[in-house]
Amino acid sequence: MPKHDTPLLDELEKGPWPSFVTDIKRQAATKPECWDILGQLELSYRDKITHWKHGGIVGVFGYGGGIVGRYSDVPTKFPGVAHFHTVRLNQPSGMYYSTAKLRAICDLWQKYGSGMTNMHGSTGDLVLLGTTTPNLEPLFYELTHNLNQDLGGSGSNLRTPSCCLGKSRCEWACIDTQAVCYAMTMKYQDEIHRPAFPYKFKFKFSGCPNDCVASIARSDLSVIGTWRDNIRIDQAAVKKYLSGEYKSNAGAHSGRDWGKFDIKKEVVNLCPTKCMHMEGDTLKIDDAECTRCMHCINVMPRALRPGAEQGATILVGAKAPILDGAQFATMIIPFMKVDAENEFEDLVNLIEGIWDWWMENGKNRERVGESIQRVGLPTFLKVLNVEPIPQHIREPRSNPYVFWESEEVEGGWDRDVREFRKRHAQ
């Protein structure tokens, strides 16, 4: 495969940010199909339109997901990318790698693929970009036999669960996100590999309400670490922030002179519930009023820590706009212990309760958040046997259109209109 002229893409080799064009050119030395990636992309830059065909179902035996078919619509011009399927590998929780593991994946992809990857895809998978149909089975064989590594999800199934790095390197993680992500991934291998759902379903686990894995915005089941006792305060450390010995926000604002740290302005007054105040140089928090937003902890990480009674808030039903607009996940379970000791039993029961209902009631290509919108949150809470609490809503409804049921009304709905007419003339 020859090199193509790429005057437009060459413009993307300039500038301080790493250039994918330079990188693909380098890879072409040992993987000449990379010239055809650039050739076809250059054509798209000229034509201002994609040159990939729609779909194409490919996969490995026994799996309904993990491989996404992709074919060029100009295969004779660029035979190196005529087939260019995606392989999704299930990433390790927290996305730590040994170089031995990464090099083995690189060698596998040198042998069976284009040499190009995404580190990582949006859902979290390690994405291998571009191979042919005949390569899929041998690749899968070596992947499972030699690398002890499986594919991720695609299609109407449980998508590869993902998490923030949790307790491995963060002092704020209130749950062991990696442990629960791994455990749920292993428990639901069948649901990941064999599509049986109305549409995709995503789990994402964040250790605290900062939500570094964006679980509240994009996962059908969002598990976010939280606490229910008091923020742990080290008053001596508070004084060190006041004196300027410790840098506010862990030094995140150090590139600009924002003046001396002002705890009233930067912490107390920015608290959304106004549950903090200073008594001299002592910080007081009325924890019963706290909504655990993390701001004060973010600003003074050496003085404040999440409380010690830790668990997770579970939210359900986030999605991107297709079709009826974007949804954030709705808070369903305010506090749940997320424990490896009982194999995450409470979480598993919740997940399976949601799935049982959604698989029965969800329409084709309807995310669970849309199913909930369609039937209403009250119905969904009843299905899950979750007691309604004010925390489920931002505010009570402002319309009076309550769907009363017959058995809720004294005497029921069966009435005799003739009896009625005896007292009320037509």
Next chain:
Amino acid sequence: MGYDPQNPMADRITDIGPPHYTELMPPVIKANFGKWLYHEIVQPGVLLHVSETGAECYTVRVASARLISIDHIREMCDIADKHCGGYLRFTTRNNAEFMVDSKAKLQPLLDDLKSRGNKFPVGGTGAGVTNIVHTQGWVHCHTPATDASGVVKAVMDEVFEYFTSMKLPAQVRIALACCLNMCGAVHASDIAILGIHRKPPMVDHDAITGLCELPLAIAACPLGAIKPAKATNEKGEEVKSVSVNASRCMFCGNCYTMCPAMPLADPEGDGIAILVGGKISNSKSAPKFSKLVIPFLPNNTPRWPEVTSVVKRIVDVYAKDAHKYERIGEWAERIGWEKFFEKCDIPFTIKSIDDYRLAYNTWRTTTQFKFTSHIK
């Protein structure tokens, strides 16, 4: 023994999942799991985590194009072998992180990274712009309305000074999705760059029969713009097909997802919309959706100057005007969106007034507003 094509099911291993994460963590991370006390950003791109055991972990965060080659990954491995005991990690925003367990190992690592040209810029921490979460675009997707990697490269070149510094009022999260499917959380980003179509789908009557399930194509339209229709194919035969009521189309592309015979991508129709003011974190204010402030910018390849300049302008104005800790959306809400448009010199158009479902929630139903140049 390897794979035997004559007997593909022999010796098959399935459903083994990912490798266990504890096998892949550097010793300092493994030993201090759950024991971390606090962290500090010692300089842009360098984090220090301190454990209750007294152990320290210095992390150097570097940019990556996300679309990277195995040779590039091998180079990362070389760096990790030399400095980090053979371990590294990736972040949820496509950065790579190299970790060392003592301060003495930090400077040699930074020097090494710096010696490798523009491949591994250090930054992306604190009150700055970190890497862009993005999608595939023209390099690998069948439904995009714009490219992804190229736009990201051009935008990050433009705002690069904010990647390597921490001088903004708060972090700015930029995300790009190359179509409305949004394979990433761009609907809740400080600045979202979104590929959009503006021409209704064509119907390929020569291909639709047999290729598409017509009821699914019809049901795919959220606005009921697609109806069953008879049509004549190239051979002059009458075929069962569909018709599109173009005036109802909102260009979501869901029909094309369900039916390959309804392509809508187009060189002139496609381009980029800019949405602003979303956030994920629950810190201070609740998570927010990004709001549409520019309905369309053209796909001016190869460097999208209209997009890069407006992103830079928004970040620059925000940098000057917002209070410390205020995210872009919080700033816009405090000053009022009318002020946002004025200060950022973005023309307000009727396209920013919602007329889709639940639109009423976004209309102003109070006498409180500010007099800006919009009021003549």
